[in-house]
Amino acid sequence: MQGKVYIILVVVLSLFITFHDADAGKIRKRKIKKQFKHSQVMNNHFTGFALYDLDNKKMIYELNADKYFTPASNTKLFTFYTCLKMLGDSVPALKYIIRNDSLVFWGTGDPSFLHSDLRGTNACDFLKRSGKKLFFSPGNYNSTFFGAGWAWDDYNDYYQAEITELPIEDNVAVVYADKNDSLQISPSYLKRYLKCDTLFHPAKFTVRRDFAGNTFVYPFMPLPKTFKQEIPWKTSAELTAALLQDTLKLPVNIIHLAMPAGAKTLYNTNADSVYKRMLQPSDNFIAEQLLLACSSTRFKTLSTDSVINYSKAHFLNDLPDSVQWVDGSGLSRYNLFTPRDIIGLLCKILDEVKNEDLVHSLLPAGGAAGSIKRIYKTENGKPFVWAKTGSLSNNYNQSGYLVTKKGKRLAFSFMNNNSIQQDTVVRNELVRIVTFIHDSY
Secondary structure (H helix, E strand, O other), X not given: OHHHHHXXXXXXXXXXXXXXHHHHHOOOHHHHHHHHHOOOOOOOOEEEEEEEEOOOOEEEEEEOOOOOEOOXXXXXXXXXXXXXXXXXXXXEEEEEEEEOOEEEEEEOOOOOEOOOOOOEOHHHHHHHHOOOEEEEOOOOOOOOOOOOOOOHHHOOOOOOOOXXXXXXXXXXXXXXXXXXXXXEEEOHHHHHHEEEOOOOOOOOOOOEEOOOOOOEEEOOOOOOOOOEEEEEOOOOHHHHHHHHHHHHOOXXXXXXXXXXXXXXXXXXEEXXXXXXXXXXXXXXXXXXXXXXXXXXOOOOOOOHXXXXXXXXXXXXXXXXXXXXXXXXXOOOOOOEEOHHXXXXXXXXXXXXXXXXXXXXXXXXXXXXXXXXXXXXXXXXXXOOEEEEEEEEOOEEEEEEEEEOOOOXXXXXXXXXEOOXXXXXXHHHHHHHHHHHHHHHO
């Protein structure tokens, strides 16, 4: 009898240990909820959060996950996924035809064309070596130079370059002090528009472009030795042709010609390198231009609206909530997504790429690369979070992937809107909660 009791006790104890161990490894919704409930920072604004188990394919915890938030640069994840569906291994650079001794070309929106970092030169070399008379045909993009809902008073800031069909060198001028303490501008073609204005009295030395043109004025005051400023230029077909001509050292004429159906496509830069440059430093210019590149693969004209509507109808129609998406970069406050939509998108990205390591390598990596390099610690030198940031005034968001100490693979979307606290305060609390999830499971 005592033997039987002993056996029963051993069995019960074994079952208890088994169930206890299984429960110990489980991500407990109650503990995560407690992190938000007792956070003074997260209770001072509108917060949304969704945490998803990628292996078991189920939602772990949701807070306002069905509510709409201004995503800021989390929008670039939607641009990224659309590019994965519409572009191939390389980004299209030009459409062109050859007629007798002439080469006529149209822009595709390619952001890598002579880009300061990507340095896409295939198209430039092709034009230079063609041996043909060169004709640029503008007009494929006839929409606005800013996206819907952009802040027009940011026109002089580097992050708001104008949208155009054939961008060159990021569509941004670099004004800087040279070793002789003289003010220079690149591309050098723009030097003719750089002028001193004695009536311009900023608090410190700065350069300001005329909103409607390309006059760059600077004040009559000492030039700081380390001065450098990036300023978007005012785009036009004439300036594009002039800059091309200055770069190629060949005549480039403008011709207005409808692009024929048989126009050939020239490709420029490896697509993954362009995506990485868009996602890690959160490059608005690249994001906007990539949507035009997507448009060039399906439509006769370059249209942000057309490619977004196409993506919503064909690629995003199974998300939990209808998305309100208006630009490629997230500069617009008209964009509205729910956290659970972004979770759905993150799953779609993994399904499309079928290589988790590659996806991680393209995104900012906590403690290692991109916009979250300095705000997370690594785990024995290795990142445990890969996420896209998104910030506008009063908004700070992160969405991406997380691997816990015990190897659980998670996706998360953490949205913070309408905060009057400093972004660093909200950001640090977000990092604390994400790190807690990593450390606890």
